[in-house]
Amino acid sequence: MTKSARRLGILLSGRGSNFWAIHESVQQGMLDAEIGCVISDKESAAGLALARNADYDALYLSPQGWDREAYDRRVVGELRNRNIALVCLAGFMRIITPYFVREFRHRILNIHPSLLPSFPGLDAQKKALDYGVKVTGCTVHFVDEGVDSGPIIVQAAVAVLMGDTVESLSARILQQEHILYSQAIGYALDGRCRVEGRRVLIANEAETDLSKT
Amino acid sequence: MTKSARRLGILLSGRGSNFWAIHESVQQGMLDAEIGCVISDKESAAGLALARNADYDALYLSPQGWDREAYDRRVVGELRNRNIALVCLAGFMRIITPYFVREFRHRILNIHPSLLPSFPGLDAQKKALDYGVKVTGCTVHFVDEGVDSGPIIVQAAVAVLMGDTVESLSARILQQEHILYSQAIGYALDGRCRVEGRRVLIANEAETDLSKT
Numbered sequence: 378m379t380k381s382a383r384r385l386g387i388l389l390s391g392r393g394s395n396f397w398a399i400h401e402s403v404q405q406g407m408l409d410a411e412i413g414c415v416i417s418d419k420e421s422a423a424g425l426a427l428a429r430n431a432d433y434d435a436l437y438l439s440p441q442g443w444d445r446e447a448y449d450r451r452v453v454g455e456l457r458n459r460n461i462a463l464v465c466l467a468g469f470m471r472i473i474t475p476y477f478v479r480e481f482r483h484r485i486l487n488i489h490p491s492l493l494p495s496f497p498g499l500d501a502q503k504k505a506l507d508y509g510v511k512v513t514g515c516t517v518h519f520v521d522e523g524v525d526s527g528p529i530i531v532q533a534a535v536a537v538l539m540g541d542t543v544e545s546l547s548a549r550i551l552q553q554e555h556i557l558y559s560q561a562i563g564y565a566l567d568g569r570c571r572v573e574g575r576r577v578l579i580a581n582e583a584e585t586d587l588s589k590t
Numbered sequence: 591m592t593k594s595a596r597r598l599g600i601l602l603s604g605r606g607s608n609f610w611a612i613h614e615s616v617q618q619g620m621l622d623a624e625i626g627c628v629i630s631d632k633e634s635a636a637g638l639a640l641a642r643n644a645d646y647d648a649l650y651l652s653p654q655g656w657d658r659e660a661y662d663r664r665v666v667g668e669l670r671n672r673n674i675a676l677v678c679l680a681g682f683m684r685i686i687t688p689y690f691v692r693e694f695r696h697r698i699l700n701i702h703p704s705l706l707p708s709f710p711g712l713d714a715q716k717k718a719l720d721y722g723v724k725v726t727g728c729t730v731h732f733v734d735e736g737v738d739s740g741p742i743i744v745q746a747a748v749a750v751l752m753g754d755t756v757e758s759l760s761a762r763i764l765q766q767e768h769i770l771y772s773q774a775i776g777y778a779l780d781g782r783c784r785v786e787g788r789r790v791l792i793a794n795e796a797e798t799d800l801s802k803t
Contacts, residue, residue, distance in 0.1 A: 495708045509789035511745040532724040534747035539795050576722035582752050
Protein backbone atom coordinates (compact mmCIF):
# COMPACT_ATOMS: atom_id res chain seq x y z
CA MET A 378 0.00 0.00 0.00
CA THR A 379 1.46 3.35 -1.00
CA LYS A 380 1.70 6.01 1.63
CA SER A 381 -0.78 8.25 -0.23
CA ALA A 382 -3.48 5.61 0.39
CA ARG A 383 -3.33 6.70 4.04
CA ARG A 384 -3.21 10.45 3.45
CA LEU A 385 -5.81 12.51 5.27
CA GLY A 386 -7.29 15.87 4.33
CA ILE A 387 -8.74 17.71 7.30
CA LEU A 388 -11.37 20.42 6.90
CA LEU A 389 -12.08 22.73 9.82
CA SER A 390 -13.56 26.11 10.70
CA GLY A 391 -12.77 26.42 14.41
CA ARG A 392 -10.38 25.49 17.13
CA GLY A 393 -9.52 22.16 15.55
CA SER A 394 -9.56 20.02 18.67
CA ASN A 395 -10.47 16.93 16.68
CA PHE A 396 -7.75 17.78 14.13
CA TRP A 397 -5.27 17.96 16.98
CA ALA A 398 -6.46 14.68 18.46
CA ILE A 399 -5.88 13.03 15.06
CA HIS A 400 -2.43 14.66 14.90
CA GLU A 401 -1.59 13.22 18.31
CA SER A 402 -2.88 9.76 17.42
CA VAL A 403 -0.59 9.77 14.38
CA GLN A 404 2.38 11.13 16.37
CA GLN A 405 1.92 8.49 19.04
CA GLY A 406 1.77 5.73 16.48
CA MET A 407 -1.79 4.81 17.38
CA LEU A 408 -3.08 5.73 13.93
CA ASP A 409 -1.13 4.78 10.82
CA ALA A 410 -1.88 7.80 8.65
CA GLU A 411 -0.37 10.99 7.31
CA ILE A 412 -2.08 14.37 7.51
CA GLY A 413 -1.68 15.57 3.93
CA CYS A 414 -3.35 18.95 4.31
CA VAL A 415 -5.55 21.08 6.55
CA ILE A 416 -8.09 23.33 4.85
CA SER A 417 -10.11 26.04 6.55
CA ASP A 418 -12.89 28.28 5.29
CA LYS A 419 -12.17 30.70 8.16
CA GLU A 420 -8.94 32.66 8.11
CA SER A 421 -9.08 33.20 11.86
CA ALA A 422 -9.66 29.53 12.75
CA ALA A 423 -7.42 28.55 15.64
CA GLY A 424 -7.09 25.11 14.06
CA LEU A 425 -5.50 26.69 10.97
CA ALA A 426 -2.90 28.42 13.12
CA LEU A 427 -2.24 25.15 14.95
CA ALA A 428 -1.71 23.41 11.61
CA ARG A 429 0.70 26.10 10.38
CA ASN A 430 2.67 26.01 13.61
CA ALA A 431 3.03 22.25 13.24
CA ASP A 432 4.28 22.74 9.65
CA TYR A 433 1.36 21.06 7.98
CA ASP A 434 0.32 22.05 4.48
CA ALA A 435 -2.38 24.43 5.69
CA LEU A 436 -4.69 26.30 3.33
CA TYR A 437 -7.21 29.04 3.90
CA LEU A 438 -9.81 28.93 1.13
CA SER A 439 -12.08 31.94 1.38
CA PRO A 440 -15.67 31.22 0.43
CA GLN A 441 -16.25 34.86 -0.51
CA GLY A 442 -17.37 35.26 -4.10
CA TRP A 443 -17.77 31.53 -4.73
CA ASP A 444 -21.05 29.68 -4.92
CA ARG A 445 -21.26 26.49 -2.90
CA GLU A 446 -20.42 24.04 -5.66
CA ALA A 447 -17.67 26.21 -7.13
CA TYR A 448 -16.13 26.42 -3.68
CA ASP A 449 -16.32 22.66 -3.28
CA ARG A 450 -14.70 22.22 -6.71
CA ARG A 451 -11.72 24.22 -5.44
CA VAL A 452 -11.58 22.11 -2.28
CA VAL A 453 -11.79 18.86 -4.25
CA GLY A 454 -9.07 20.14 -6.59
CA GLU A 455 -6.74 20.87 -3.68
CA LEU A 456 -7.45 17.46 -2.16
CA ARG A 457 -6.78 15.68 -5.48
CA ASN A 458 -3.56 17.62 -6.01
CA ARG A 459 -2.33 16.14 -2.76
CA ASN A 460 -3.55 12.58 -3.36
CA ILE A 461 -5.81 12.71 -0.32
CA ALA A 462 -7.35 9.29 0.38
CA LEU A 463 -9.78 10.26 3.12
CA VAL A 464 -11.40 13.57 4.06
CA CYS A 465 -12.10 14.26 7.74
CA LEU A 466 -14.53 17.03 8.62
CA ALA A 467 -13.43 18.36 11.99
CA GLY A 468 -15.74 21.19 12.92
CA PHE A 469 -16.13 22.31 9.31
CA MET A 470 -19.12 24.63 9.40
CA ARG A 471 -20.25 24.29 5.79
CA ILE A 472 -22.70 21.78 4.38
CA ILE A 473 -20.83 20.16 1.56
CA THR A 474 -22.44 19.81 -1.85
CA PRO A 475 -23.62 16.62 -3.57
CA TYR A 476 -20.75 17.18 -6.04
CA PHE A 477 -18.17 16.83 -3.24
CA VAL A 478 -20.00 13.82 -1.80
CA ARG A 479 -19.96 12.09 -5.20
CA GLU A 480 -16.30 12.84 -5.80
CA PHE A 481 -15.32 11.31 -2.46
CA ARG A 482 -18.13 8.78 -2.02
CA HIS A 483 -17.63 6.95 1.28
CA ARG A 484 -14.31 8.73 1.70
CA ILE A 485 -15.56 11.70 3.74
CA LEU A 486 -15.99 11.27 7.49
CA ASN A 487 -17.73 13.57 9.93
CA ILE A 488 -17.95 13.50 13.71
CA HIS A 489 -21.06 14.66 15.52
CA PRO A 490 -21.57 15.18 19.28
CA SER A 491 -24.70 13.08 19.75
CA LEU A 492 -25.90 9.53 19.25
CA LEU A 493 -27.42 10.04 15.83
CA PRO A 494 -30.19 9.97 14.69
CA SER A 495 -30.96 11.93 17.89
CA PHE A 496 -30.05 15.62 17.79
CA PRO A 497 -28.62 16.25 14.33
CA GLY A 498 -27.49 19.75 13.32
CA LEU A 499 -26.08 22.52 15.47
CA ASP A 500 -25.98 22.62 19.28
CA ALA A 501 -26.44 18.87 19.69
CA GLN A 502 -25.30 18.90 23.33
CA LYS A 503 -27.78 21.65 24.25
CA LYS A 504 -30.57 19.84 22.43
CA ALA A 505 -29.77 16.67 24.38
CA LEU A 506 -29.82 18.52 27.71
CA ASP A 507 -33.05 20.34 26.82
CA TYR A 508 -34.70 17.08 25.80
CA GLY A 509 -33.65 15.55 29.10
CA VAL A 510 -31.88 12.43 27.83
CA LYS A 511 -29.75 10.51 30.33
CA VAL A 512 -27.42 9.03 27.73
CA THR A 513 -25.98 10.85 24.75
CA GLY A 514 -22.62 10.47 23.01
CA CYS A 515 -20.89 10.93 19.70
CA THR A 516 -20.99 9.47 16.21
CA VAL A 517 -18.55 9.15 13.32
CA HIS A 518 -20.33 8.65 10.02
CA PHE A 519 -19.73 8.76 6.29
CA VAL A 520 -21.01 11.99 4.83
CA ASP A 521 -23.90 11.75 2.42
CA GLU A 522 -26.10 14.39 0.83
CA GLY A 523 -28.05 15.08 4.05
CA VAL A 524 -27.14 16.73 7.35
CA ASP A 525 -25.64 14.23 9.81
CA SER A 526 -27.56 11.49 8.03
CA GLY A 527 -24.88 9.25 6.50
CA PRO A 528 -24.05 5.63 7.39
CA ILE A 529 -22.66 5.30 10.90
CA ILE A 530 -19.19 3.84 11.44
CA VAL A 531 -18.83 4.06 15.23
CA GLN A 532 -20.65 5.56 18.19
CA ALA A 533 -19.79 5.99 21.87
CA ALA A 534 -22.22 6.57 24.71
CA VAL A 535 -21.73 9.31 27.31
CA ALA A 536 -23.92 9.64 30.39
CA VAL A 537 -25.62 12.93 31.18
CA LEU A 538 -24.98 13.69 34.85
CA MET A 539 -27.11 15.65 37.28
CA GLY A 540 -25.94 19.24 37.21
CA ASP A 541 -24.42 18.97 33.75
CA THR A 542 -24.18 22.18 31.75
CA VAL A 543 -23.69 22.42 28.01
CA GLU A 544 -20.02 23.06 28.76
CA SER A 545 -19.43 20.13 31.12
CA LEU A 546 -21.36 17.70 28.94
CA SER A 547 -19.62 18.92 25.77
CA ALA A 548 -16.22 18.45 27.43
CA ARG A 549 -16.99 14.83 28.37
CA ILE A 550 -18.34 14.08 24.89
CA LEU A 551 -15.24 15.69 23.35
CA GLN A 552 -12.97 13.29 25.24
CA GLN A 553 -14.83 10.42 23.58
CA GLU A 554 -14.76 12.17 20.20
CA HIS A 555 -10.99 12.31 20.30
CA ILE A 556 -10.77 8.55 20.82
CA LEU A 557 -13.58 7.65 18.45
CA TYR A 558 -12.48 9.66 15.43
CA SER A 559 -9.06 8.03 15.19
CA GLN A 560 -10.66 4.61 15.58
CA ALA A 561 -13.04 5.29 12.69
CA ILE A 562 -10.27 6.74 10.49
CA GLY A 563 -8.25 3.58 11.09
CA TYR A 564 -11.19 1.39 10.06
CA ALA A 565 -11.72 3.44 6.91
CA LEU A 566 -8.02 3.54 5.89
CA ASP A 567 -7.68 -0.18 6.50
CA GLY A 568 -10.55 -0.83 4.07
CA ARG A 569 -12.53 -2.54 6.82
CA CYS A 570 -15.77 -0.59 6.30
CA ARG A 571 -18.33 -2.17 4.00
CA VAL A 572 -21.35 0.05 3.45
CA GLU A 573 -24.57 -1.92 2.85
CA GLY A 574 -27.47 0.48 2.50
CA ARG A 575 -27.49 2.44 5.72
CA ARG A 576 -25.34 -0.03 7.63
CA VAL A 577 -21.57 -0.04 7.90
CA LEU A 578 -20.15 -3.49 8.51
CA ILE A 579 -16.72 -3.43 10.12
CA ALA A 580 -14.54 -6.38 9.17
CA ASN A 581 -12.96 -8.21 12.11
CA GLU A 582 -14.38 -5.85 14.67
CA ALA A 583 -13.96 -7.26 18.13
CA GLU A 584 -17.36 -8.21 19.45
CA THR A 585 -16.95 -5.85 22.35
CA ASP A 586 -19.48 -3.59 23.92
CA LEU A 587 -18.61 -0.15 22.57
CA SER A 588 -20.76 1.46 25.23
CA LYS A 589 -18.28 0.16 27.80
CA THR A 590 -15.04 1.30 26.23
CA MET B 591 -45.20 6.14 54.62
CA THR B 592 -48.12 3.75 54.30
CA LYS B 593 -47.63 0.60 52.33
CA SER B 594 -50.16 1.71 49.69
CA ALA B 595 -47.80 4.54 48.81
CA ARG B 596 -45.57 1.86 47.30
CA ARG B 597 -48.29 -0.14 45.54
CA LEU B 598 -47.76 -0.80 41.84
CA GLY B 599 -50.33 -1.40 39.14
CA ILE B 600 -48.92 -3.24 36.16
CA LEU B 601 -50.51 -3.07 32.73
CA LEU B 602 -49.50 -5.59 30.10
CA SER B 603 -50.62 -7.19 26.85
CA GLY B 604 -47.97 -9.85 26.25
CA ARG B 605 -45.53 -12.19 27.87
CA GLY B 606 -44.91 -9.86 30.81
CA SER B 607 -41.17 -10.25 31.03
CA ASN B 608 -40.79 -6.79 32.53
CA PHE B 609 -43.63 -7.55 34.96
CA TRP B 610 -41.79 -10.66 36.02
CA ALA B 611 -38.51 -8.80 36.42
CA ILE B 612 -40.29 -6.34 38.73
CA HIS B 613 -41.79 -9.27 40.64
CA GLU B 614 -38.34 -10.75 41.12
CA SER B 615 -36.83 -7.44 42.21
CA VAL B 616 -39.53 -7.17 44.89
CA GLN B 617 -39.10 -10.81 45.94
CA GLN B 618 -35.35 -10.42 46.23
CA GLY B 619 -35.71 -7.30 48.34
CA MET B 620 -34.02 -5.12 45.74
CA LEU B 621 -37.17 -3.05 45.19
CA ASP B 622 -39.30 -1.96 48.14
CA ALA B 623 -42.74 -2.15 46.53
CA GLU B 624 -45.88 -4.22 46.40
CA ILE B 625 -47.53 -5.33 43.17
CA GLY B 626 -51.16 -4.37 43.85
CA CYS B 627 -52.66 -5.59 40.60
CA VAL B 628 -51.90 -6.73 37.10
CA ILE B 629 -54.27 -5.66 34.35
CA SER B 630 -54.30 -6.98 30.80
CA ASP B 631 -56.31 -6.00 27.75
CA LYS B 632 -55.55 -9.40 26.20
CA GLU B 633 -57.16 -12.47 27.73
CA SER B 634 -54.46 -14.71 26.27
CA ALA B 635 -51.52 -12.67 27.51
CA ALA B 636 -48.90 -14.97 29.00
CA GLY B 637 -48.15 -12.27 31.56
CA LEU B 638 -51.73 -12.50 32.85
CA ALA B 639 -51.37 -16.24 33.38
CA LEU B 640 -48.04 -15.66 35.14
CA ALA B 641 -49.72 -13.15 37.44
CA ARG B 642 -52.59 -15.54 38.27
CA ASN B 643 -50.21 -18.39 38.96
CA ALA B 644 -48.31 -16.16 41.36
CA ASP B 645 -51.58 -15.27 43.12
CA TYR B 646 -51.58 -11.63 42.17
CA ASP B 647 -54.82 -9.71 41.83
CA ALA B 648 -54.95 -10.17 38.05
CA LEU B 649 -57.66 -8.65 35.87
CA TYR B 650 -58.55 -9.08 32.25
CA LEU B 651 -60.36 -5.98 31.03
CA SER B 652 -61.69 -6.55 27.53
CA PRO B 653 -61.57 -3.47 25.33
CA GLN B 654 -64.42 -4.78 23.18
CA GLY B 655 -67.36 -2.43 23.08
CA TRP B 656 -65.60 0.37 24.96
CA ASP B 657 -64.27 3.53 23.40
CA ARG B 658 -60.73 4.48 24.39
CA GLU B 659 -61.56 6.90 27.15
CA ALA B 660 -64.36 4.76 28.59
CA TYR B 661 -61.92 1.87 28.73
CA ASP B 662 -59.33 4.01 30.48
CA ARG B 663 -61.99 5.15 32.97
CA ARG B 664 -62.53 1.52 33.91
CA VAL B 665 -58.78 0.97 34.26
CA VAL B 666 -58.39 4.10 36.39
CA GLY B 667 -61.34 2.96 38.54
CA GLU B 668 -59.75 -0.42 39.17
CA LEU B 669 -56.41 1.23 40.00
CA ARG B 670 -58.06 3.67 42.41
CA ASN B 671 -60.03 0.88 44.11
CA ARG B 672 -56.72 -0.71 44.96
CA ASN B 673 -54.92 2.46 46.04
CA ILE B 674 -52.32 2.09 43.33
CA ALA B 675 -49.55 4.66 43.74
CA LEU B 676 -47.65 4.06 40.52
CA VAL B 677 -48.68 2.56 37.19
CA CYS B 678 -46.10 0.58 35.21
CA LEU B 679 -46.74 -0.10 31.55
CA ALA B 680 -45.00 -3.35 30.74
CA GLY B 681 -45.69 -4.16 27.13
CA PHE B 682 -49.19 -2.65 27.25
CA MET B 683 -50.12 -2.31 23.59
CA ARG B 684 -52.65 0.51 23.91
CA ILE B 685 -51.97 4.22 23.70
CA ILE B 686 -53.47 5.58 26.86
CA THR B 687 -55.77 8.59 26.74
CA PRO B 688 -55.10 12.12 28.01
CA TYR B 689 -57.75 11.42 30.68
CA PHE B 690 -55.62 8.57 32.12
CA VAL B 691 -52.45 10.68 31.88
CA ARG B 692 -54.13 13.52 33.80
CA GLU B 693 -55.50 11.22 36.50
CA PHE B 694 -52.04 9.75 37.14
CA ARG B 695 -49.85 12.71 36.13
CA HIS B 696 -46.20 11.71 36.59
CA ARG B 697 -47.33 8.45 38.13
CA ILE B 698 -47.32 6.33 34.98
CA LEU B 699 -44.04 4.82 33.79
CA ASN B 700 -43.26 3.17 30.50
CA ILE B 701 -40.21 1.32 29.27
CA HIS B 702 -39.09 1.50 25.67
CA PRO B 703 -36.37 -0.53 23.91
CA SER B 704 -34.37 2.35 22.42
CA LEU B 705 -32.50 5.42 23.51
CA LEU B 706 -35.35 7.87 23.02
CA PRO B 707 -35.88 10.19 21.17
CA SER B 708 -34.42 7.77 18.60
CA PHE B 709 -36.80 5.07 17.36
CA PRO B 710 -40.10 5.69 19.16
CA GLY B 711 -43.12 3.47 18.48
CA LEU B 712 -43.23 -0.16 17.48
CA ASP B 713 -40.27 -2.32 16.42
CA ALA B 714 -37.65 -0.04 17.93
CA GLN B 715 -34.93 -2.68 17.79
CA LYS B 716 -35.55 -3.35 14.08
CA LYS B 717 -35.58 0.37 13.36
CA ALA B 718 -32.23 0.74 15.14
CA LEU B 719 -30.68 -2.12 13.15
CA ASP B 720 -32.10 -0.81 9.88
CA TYR B 721 -30.77 2.69 10.60
CA GLY B 722 -27.37 1.19 11.31
CA VAL B 723 -26.72 2.68 14.75
CA LYS B 724 -23.84 1.21 16.75
CA VAL B 725 -25.30 2.09 20.15
CA THR B 726 -28.92 1.75 21.17
CA GLY B 727 -30.46 0.89 24.54
CA CYS B 728 -33.58 1.37 26.61
CA THR B 729 -35.45 4.18 28.30
CA VAL B 730 -37.85 4.47 31.24
CA HIS B 731 -39.96 7.61 31.05
CA PHE B 732 -43.04 9.19 32.52
CA VAL B 733 -45.98 8.80 30.19
CA ASP B 734 -47.42 11.98 28.71
CA GLU B 735 -49.99 12.56 25.98
CA GLY B 736 -47.62 11.58 23.16
CA VAL B 737 -46.10 8.28 22.06
CA ASP B 738 -42.83 7.56 23.90
CA SER B 739 -42.37 11.29 24.34
CA GLY B 740 -42.56 11.85 28.11
CA PRO B 741 -39.80 13.04 30.46
CA ILE B 742 -36.97 10.51 30.74
CA ILE B 743 -36.08 9.02 34.14
CA VAL B 744 -33.26 6.64 33.22
CA GLN B 745 -31.58 5.23 30.13
CA ALA B 746 -29.04 2.50 29.52
CA ALA B 747 -26.84 2.07 26.46
CA VAL B 748 -26.47 -1.25 24.64
CA ALA B 749 -23.96 -1.79 21.84
CA VAL B 750 -25.09 -3.16 18.50
CA LEU B 751 -22.71 -5.95 17.54
CA MET B 752 -21.69 -7.17 14.10
CA GLY B 753 -24.04 -9.96 13.13
CA ASP B 754 -26.80 -8.85 15.48
CA THR B 755 -30.32 -9.85 14.51
CA VAL B 756 -33.51 -8.28 15.84
CA GLU B 757 -33.71 -11.25 18.20
CA SER B 758 -30.17 -11.12 19.56
CA LEU B 759 -30.23 -7.34 19.97
CA SER B 760 -33.67 -7.41 21.60
CA ALA B 761 -32.48 -10.04 24.07
CA ARG B 762 -29.48 -7.94 25.14
CA ILE B 763 -31.63 -4.82 25.47
CA LEU B 764 -34.18 -6.79 27.50
CA GLN B 765 -31.52 -7.73 30.05
CA GLN B 766 -30.90 -4.03 30.57
CA GLU B 767 -34.63 -3.28 30.68
CA HIS B 768 -35.07 -5.68 33.56
CA ILE B 769 -32.46 -3.84 35.61
CA LEU B 770 -33.47 -0.36 34.53
CA TYR B 771 -37.21 -0.59 35.19
CA SER B 772 -36.82 -1.52 38.85
CA GLN B 773 -34.29 1.25 39.30
CA ALA B 774 -36.70 3.82 37.87
CA ILE B 775 -39.63 2.48 39.91
CA GLY B 776 -37.52 2.85 43.05
CA TYR B 777 -36.67 6.46 42.18
CA ALA B 778 -40.35 7.26 41.56
CA LEU B 779 -41.64 5.53 44.73
CA ASP B 780 -38.97 7.23 46.82
CA GLY B 781 -40.16 10.62 45.59
CA ARG B 782 -36.73 11.34 44.16
CA CYS B 783 -37.92 12.40 40.69
CA ARG B 784 -38.50 16.09 40.16
CA VAL B 785 -39.90 16.87 36.73
CA GLU B 786 -38.82 20.27 35.39
CA GLY B 787 -40.18 20.77 31.92
CA ARG B 788 -38.82 17.88 29.93
CA ARG B 789 -36.06 17.06 32.40
CA VAL B 790 -36.30 14.67 35.32
CA LEU B 791 -33.92 15.54 38.13
CA ILE B 792 -33.09 12.58 40.37
CA ALA B 793 -32.34 13.55 43.96
CA ASN B 794 -29.09 12.12 45.33
CA GLU B 795 -28.29 10.20 42.21
CA ALA B 796 -24.76 8.92 42.32
CA GLU B 797 -22.73 10.77 39.73
CA THR B 798 -21.92 7.55 37.97
CA ASP B 799 -21.73 6.88 34.31
CA LEU B 800 -24.96 5.02 33.52
CA SER B 801 -23.58 3.99 30.17
CA LYS B 802 -21.04 1.88 32.02
CA THR B 803 -23.29 0.02 34.42
